[in-house]
Amino acid sequence: MPDDVVLKIEKLAYGGEGLGFVDGKVCFVEGALPGETVRARVSQSKQNYAKGRLLEVLEKSHHREEPPCPYVQDCGGCQYQHLAYSEELRWKEIQVREHLERFLKLPGSRVSPIRSGASPYGYRNSVTLHETAPSPKPQQFGFVGRDNRTTLCVDNCLITDPRLRPVFTEKRLLRKGEDRISLRVGENGMIFSGREDQLFSMRIGDESILTSSRGFFQNNLEITRQIGQTARAWVQSAQPRLFADLYAGAGTFTILAAEGVPELMCLEESPASFGALKENFRIRGLKADLIEGLAEKSFPRYLKRKPRENIFVFVDPPRTGMSADLSEFLAQEPSLRHLVYLSCHLGTLTRDLGRILAKKRHEILEVIPFDMFPRTKHIEAAVFMRRL
Numbered sequence: 001m002p003d004d005v006v007l008k009i010e011k012l013a014y015g016g017e018g019l020g021f022v023d024g025k026v027c028f029v030e031g032a033l034p035g036e037t038v039r040a041r042v043s044q045s046k047q048n049y050a051k052g053r054l055l056e057v058l059e060k061s062h063h064r065e066e067p068p069c070p071y072v073q074d075c076g077g078c079q080y081q082h083l084a085y086s087e088e089l090r091w092k093e094i095q096v097r098e099h100l101e102r103f104l105k106l107p108g109s110r111v112s113p114i115r116s117g118a119s120p121y122g123y124r125n126s127v128t129l130h131e132t133a134p135s136p137k138p139q140q141f142g143f144v145g146r147d148n149r150t151t152l153c154v155d156n157c158l159i160t161d162p163r164l165r166p167v168f169t170e171k172r173l174l175r176k177g178e179d180r181i182s183l184r185v186g187e188n189g190m191i192f193s194g195r196e197d198q199l200f201s202m203r204i205g206d207e208s209i210l211t212s213s214r215g216f217f218q219n220n221l222e223i224t225r226q227i228g229q230t231a232r233a234w235v236q237s238a239q240p241r242l243f244a245d246l247y248a249g250a251g252t253f254t255i256l257a258a259e260g261v262p263e264l265m266c267l268e269e270s271p272a273s274f275g276a277l278k279e280n281f282r283i284r285g286l287k288a289d290l291i292e293g294l295a296e297k298s299f300p301r302y303l304k305r306k307p308r309e310n311i312f313v314f315v316d317p318p319r320t321g322m323s324a325d326l327s328e329f330l331a332q333e334p335s336l337r338h339l340v341y342l343s344c345h346l347g348t349l350t351r352d353l354g355r356i357l358a359k360k361r362h363e364i365l366e367v368i369p370f371d372m373f374p375r376t377k378h379i380e381a382a383v384f385m386r387r388l
């Protein structure tokens with residue numbers, strides 16, 4: 001392939017790169033948009049695909065916009081600020097549909113329209129800031145850059161909750177010996193770091209849910225509320241005997257979705273999140289089996305000890321997905337009648353669902369993409385399945 005190429009961009013691939021063809025070979029160009037003709041310098045040429053660096057947009061898409069953030073060229077956080085938000089949503093929905101069609105042979109009609117929040121900016125309630133090399137800026141920390149190596153000092157970040165923004169210009173945020181810090185803004189506007197293990201509350205719709213400063217919490221609470229509502233409708237349609245939340249965190253989705261289910265069980269491996277989970281149930285007077293442990297080990301053991309019928313399983317694993325053992329178990333165990341898989345990574349989602357569907361005992365009823373992370377390449381998807 002020549003060093004510089006001219007190509008027409010046909011679509012936006014999962015990850016946000018423009019995709020076109022050069023001499024029949026797929027070429028990904030970061031920053032290029034569908035409908036555009038661009039000139040790119042080939043930076044990588046493999047057998048099946050190439051990657052190019054955008055040099056010039058020869059014919060511009062009418063959906064191209066000026067990114068509002070001045071750091072967007074160097075910061076690794078956002079991939080879609082140069083695209084109209086309605087188009088970002090449209091392409092994310094297509095990415096989910098195509099991914100599931102391609103890897104699971106799922107008819108595209110099972111994927112519902114993507115759901116989004118009121119604004120694509122100001123939604124993130126947490127940030128992780130990394131130490132920089134010494135710089136002229138007063139603050140010596142920032143975000144990991146687009147090159148994945150350098151750290152970029154920023155005075156602001158438009159996708160974060162405005163109440164977090166003062167931290168970007170603090171002089172002494174990192175203490176001696178720290179190379180990063182994670183901060184989250186709570187319901188009352190106070191900012192908490194993971195330095196001390198503290199419980200504080202986050203508001204999702206009508207619920208005030210405690211989280212630990214050292215544990216996981218969802219980043220976009222408006223979308224979390226929408227997912228909770230959707231899951232609640234699915235649970236109500238299924239009328240289960242037991243709701244089992246296997247990657248429960250602080251218990252968010254049991255609280256949002258499982259009201260009225262006769263029995264509840266939550267499983268969580270992080271001791272910090274488990275502490276918040278127990279407290280959330282104690283305050284509400286909710287009775288549940290709460291287990292601190294690994295889903296893949298503890299869930300099969302739990303059901304062996306206490307067998308049940310008509311179980312609704314909710315899984316929301318980390319980006320890495322579920323273990324093969326757990327997918328196998330969920331596929332085989334007949335008492336697990338319904339399953340919701342909430343995922344922030346299409347690759348591990350289709351891998352895990354592929355393992356479940358391979359047993360031919362389940363069908364996917366609905367997939368809903370949610371724009372949990374506007375302006376970035378990330379997509380959240382909720383998949384509702386039932387046992388045949």
Ligand SMILES: C[S@@+](CC[C@H](N)C(=O)[O-])C[C@H]1O[C@@H](n2cnc3c(N)ncnc32)[C@H](O)[C@@H]1O
Nearest residue numbers: 216247248249252268269270294295316317318
């Ligand atoms: C994506 S978060 C979801 C948490 C929760 N559903 C929520 O919305 O807040 C994944 C959670 O799974 C926990 N986790 C990770 N691996 C696990 C495992 N093998 N077994 C049980 N929990 C695990 C993490 O500590 C984290 O709290």
